[in-house]
Amino acid sequence: MSTNNSEGRDGKHARNREDRLRQISEWAAYVRAHPDEDWGKQVNTLVNSQLQSARHLEDERPDRETFENSPLLDR
Numbered sequence: 001m002s003t004n005n006s007e008g009r010d011g012k013h014a015r016n017r018e019d020r021l022r023q024i025s026e027w028a029a030y031v032r033a034h035p036d037e038d039w040g041k042q043v044n045t046l047v048n049s050q051l052q053s054a055r056h057l058e059d060e061r062p063d064r065e066t067f068e069n070s071p072l073l074d075r
Helices: 003-033 036-060 064-068
Strands: none
Touching: none
């Protein structure tokens, strides 16, 4: 791996971290400025959609035997 590639990745990680921290600060300001009822509904919608997605993925997951016998695995 080249140094240039590593520096690019490190810069990207730093930008991602800065973006996440900025978004957290913006959300905290929003929560402080709005009633619980407003942002609570938004959080419930987000959490419920994440749970629905996780349940769907669990339902679609192949059983262990199918996975273990997959020709895609290197053995």
